[in-house]
Amino acid sequence: xxxxxxxxxxxxxxxxxxxxLFNTGLSEGATALFASGLTCVGEGGQQLLQExxxxxxxxxxxxxxxxxxxxxxAVLAIGLHMLLHFMRCFRADSWEGAEPAKDASKIDDxxxxxxxxxxxxxxxxxxxxxxxxxxxxxxxxxxxxxxxxLLANLWTCTHATAADSIAAMEGHLLDSCSGHTTLALLxxxxxxxxxxxxxxxxxxxxxxxxxxxxxxxxxxxxxGVKISWAILLLSGITESVDSLGTYVAVAQFLSEGIAAxxxxxxxxxxxFNDENIPDELRGLSFFLLLIPVFLPVLQTYYDKGISFIxxxxxxxxxxxxxxxFRNVIRPVVSDRHCTLQRATLVSDAHHRLAPxxxx
Numbered sequence: 001x002x003x004x005x006x007x008x009x010x011x012x013x014x015x016x017x018x019x020x021l022f023n024t025g026l027s028e029g030a031t032a033l034f035a036s037g038l039t040c041v042g043e044g045g046q047q048l049l050q051e052x053x054x055x056x057x058x059x060x061x062x063x064x065x066x067x068x069x070x071x072x073x074a075v076l077a078i079g080l081h082m083l084l085h086f087m088r089c090f091r092a093d094s095w096e097g098a099e100p101a102k103d104a105s106k107i108d109d110x111x112x113x114x115x116x117x118x119x120x121x122x123x124x125x126x127x128x129x130x131x132x133x134x135x136x137x138x139x140x141x142x143x144x145x146x147x148x149x150l151l152a153n154l155w156t157c158t159h160a161t162a163a164d165s166i167a168a169m170e171g172h173l174l175d176s177c178s179g180h181t182t183l184a185l186l187x188x189x190x191x192x193x194x195x196x197x198x199x200x201x202x203x204x205x206x207x208x209x210x211x212x213x214x215x216x217x218x219x220x221x222x223x224g225v226k227i228s229w230a231i232l233l234l235s236g237i238t239e240s241v242d243s244l245g246t247y248v249a250v251a252q253f254l255s256e257g258i259a260a261x262x263x264x265x266x267x268x269x270x271x272f273n274d275e276n277i278p279d280e281l282r283g284l285s286f287f288l289l290l291i292p293v294f295l296p297v298l299q300t301y302y303d304k305g306i307s308f309i310x311x312x313x314x315x316x317x318x319x320x321x322x323x324x325f326r327n328v329i330r331p332v333v334s335d336r337h338c339t340l341q342r343a344t345l346v347s348d349a350h351h352r353l354a355p356x357x358x359x
Contacts, residue, residue, distance in 0.1 A: 031203025095179025
């Protein structure tokens with residue numbers, strides 16, 4: 001018996017997963033390292049401040065930073081190529097959208113059930129939390145042909161079947177992506193692109209003079225990109241397959257963008273008549289930055305709470321069925337069985353006695 005080839009080992013899952021988890025940190029660190037190396041190099045490529053330990057290795061620092069940034073760009077390019085191939089070949093047949101909810105009371109998620117009832121009162125259709133899912137044909141998943149096919153194309157990024165393509169992107173490029181539009185399919189990739197851009201801009205920040213036009217432009221760009229991405233998600237042009245996950249992402253990027261804009265205004269205290277306003281704005285920016293930290297945690301506990309409630313309901317149903325069978329159904333069945341047995345005994349006795357009476 002052939003053991004199925006693990007999905008985690010399908011190329012390029014193991015290579016993409018670390019980048020998927022640490023893409024912002026990698027791009028920010030590489031950009032900061034590159035900027036640090038540039039500060040040690042003067043005009044004509046001559047190294048300055050050679051007596052300092054930080055600038056002795058300016059050349060290797062620049063090489064390492066460029067190598068990391070090149071790897072980031074390569075991963076983004078490969079991921080886009082894989083998604084475009086999947087979109088052309090398999091998206092239409094593999095995506096199965098969820099049907100609109102006809103009755104809001106039948107929606108499984110409690111929050112979306114409440115939203116569905118509100119939308120119904122407003123004359124709008126109720127929506128499920130999950131917008132659909134990816135499906136594959138049974139023929140593509142039959143073993144050992146699936147394992148043999150994957151081993152024969154071990155280092156291939158684009159595959160000939162939908163099942164193999166989904167396995168190669170599961171957990172990163174297709175994570176929380178829907179297939180009803182092109183931008184929806186690129187949801188995870190676009191989110192990764194925004195995070196890489198934010199990392200690059202954040203890496204430049206420490207090497208800009210505070211209060212300068214360049215520093216203000218950097219903060220304004222970060223705020224604009226985050227707010228624009230949040231608006232794009234909220235518009236529904238691109239969204240997660242999990243509607244709640246989309247709303248959480250909108251709140252995260254929107255709060256981070258507003259916090260950056262508020263901090264930009266706080267740095268220019270000369271435009272305010274009250275000296276306490278900049279401090280209040282900094283405090284507001286700090287509290288806005290707490291929202292992206294705690295929202296995913298709240299979503300996790302919300303999902304666990306729903307799962308616990310569902311399990312408790314199933315347990316209660318089993319207990320109720322057991323008690324009902326023990327106290328109601330079982331006695332009734334037993335009484336009927338005893339009645340039938342008595343009737344059978346009486347009938348048998350009658351048949352045994354009847355011939356004697358005739359004789």
